[in-house]
Amino acid sequence: MIRQVNHCAHDWLISLTQQDDESELDLILISAIQSVLFGTKLIIYINKFLDHTHRPKQINLKKTQSPLILSDDQVDEIIAKVGSNKIHIGEINSKTVTYFPIYHFGDVLGFVLAYGSNEFSNPQISTAVSILNVYANQLFTLFRAKIDPLSELLNRQTFDKKIQEILSGQGFLSPRTPIPADSVWHLAMLDIDHFKRVNDQYGHVIGDEVIILIARLIKNSFRSEDYVFRYGGEEFAILFQCKKSEDAFQVLERLRSAIEEFEFPQVGKLTISAGFTSLVDYEMVPALVQKADLALYHSKNSGRNKVANFDQIAESTNGILITGNDPELF
Numbered sequence: 001m002i003r004q005v006n007h008c009a010h011d012w013l014i015s016l017t018q019q020d021d022e023s024e025l026d027l028i029l030i031s032a033i034q035s036v037l038f039g040t041k042l043i044i045y046i047n048k049f050l051d052h053t054h055r056p057k058q059i060n061l062k063k064t065q066s067p068l069i070l071s072d073d074q075v076d077e078i079i080a081k082v083g084s085n086k087i088h089i090g091e092i093n094s095k096t097v098t099y100f101p102i103y104h105f106g107d108v109l110g111f112v113l114a115y116g117s118n119e120f121s122n123p124q125i126s127t128a129v130s131i132l133n134v135y136a137n138q139l140f141t142l143f144r145a146k147i148d149p150l151s152e153l154l155n156r157q158t159f160d161k162k163i164q165e166i167l168s169g170q171g172f173l174s175p176r177t178p179i180p181a182d183s184v185w186h187l188a189m190l191d192i193d194h195f196k197r198v199n200d201q202y203g204h205v206i207g208d209e210v211i212i213l214i215a216r217l218i219k220n221s222f223r224s225e226d227y228v229f230r231y232g233g234e235e236f237a238i239l240f241q242c243k244k245s246e247d248a249f250q251v252l253e254r255l256r257s258a259i260e261e262f263e264f265p266q267v268g269k270l271t272i273s274a275g276f277t278s279l280v281d282y283e284m285v286p287a288l289v290q291k292a293d294l295a296l297y298h299s300k301n302s303g304r305n306k307v308a309n310f311d312q313i314a315e316s317t318n319g320i321l322i323t324g325n326d327p328e329l330f
């Protein structure tokens with residue numbers, strides 16, 4: 001048995017550390033764990049945000065096939081029980097369950113629940129724990145690659161991938177709270193007004209500080225199911241769901257006004273301009289980004305500190321947007 005476990009240990013170590021795609025990594029984790037803890041039903045809960053504000057979500061199976069779906073309270077209770085270096089044995093529905101923690105630098109990110117058995121050998125337990133450690137390390141590496149280091153928002157590469165996933169209907173790879181079916185995805189582009197003046201007057205360090213603070217204000221205005229990206233320099237992109245464009249406008253207006261009222265240390269008051277459009281699945285990504293960008297430039301060129309809805313201005317201006325000195329036709 002030990003030889004068998006060691007043999008697959010070698011294979012999963014290579015497979016897990018080779019993965020640069022999160023969902024592939026999950027699949028390899030599932031098959032690696034299954035090959036070690038064979039003969040038992042496995043359920044995996046993980047917090048892919050790797051933070052303290054999100055609750056781990058089930059990743060392993062389609063909900064309809066899952067032998068067990070835990071309530072939020074049960075998940076919280078298990079997380080409190082599994083220490084970062086120890087397995088825990090408990091009972092659910094009169095069946096024995098063994099919980100293996102998934103942790104990274106002492107933070108418990110989730111757990112694997114082996115349902116209906118606690119009869120594991122020491123080599124099985126230590127191999128399973130090692131697999132989970134390597135998985136958590138690789139997950140963390142992939143997570144860092146998605147993040148812009150200054151603002152700690154998702155980066156431009158992740159934006160390209162996420163918007164493509166939405167349009168192709170694959171949904172997101174990370175588990176997310178379900179959103180009502182009648183909601184529509186929207187894309188907003190947002191830019192700090194006269195940001196060059198901040199750098200010129202106060203220097204780049206203060207400029208960087210402003211980017212960090214604005215990133216936080218944006219994040220605080222959206223739900224955890226929405227996606228906020230640093231698109232480039234002082235430009236941000238947001239992918240979010242709303243039932244109607246009027247609601248999307250209100251959300252962005254609230255953000256615009258929150259930033260307008262915020263007192264930036266040393267700098268004082270600043271404003272942002274924004275443009276947005278709803279996502280239509282038969283359009284290509286560059287066309288959608290261009291629409292949101294055109295609406296953003298419309299906001300800039302009609303006085304800044306404004307939010308513009310591409311679809312609405314396109315209708316009311318008969319396809320002519322103010323994007324610079326010359327009106328642009330589309």
Ligand SMILES: Nc1nc2c(ncn2[C@@H]2O[C@H](COP(=O)(O)OP(=O)(O)OP(=O)(O)O)[C@@H](O)[C@H]2O)c(=O)[nH]1
Pocket residue numbers: 150191192193194195196197199203204205206207208211232233234300304
């Ligand atoms: N501090 C800092 N500045 C940046 C960063 N990325 C881009 N910038 C600066 O952002 C400024 C953008 O200036 P412009 O594109 O002229 O736009 P603006 O001054 O914001 O004017 P409008 O967009 O027309 O309102 C430039 O000075 C860039 O150097 C960054 O990471 N940190």
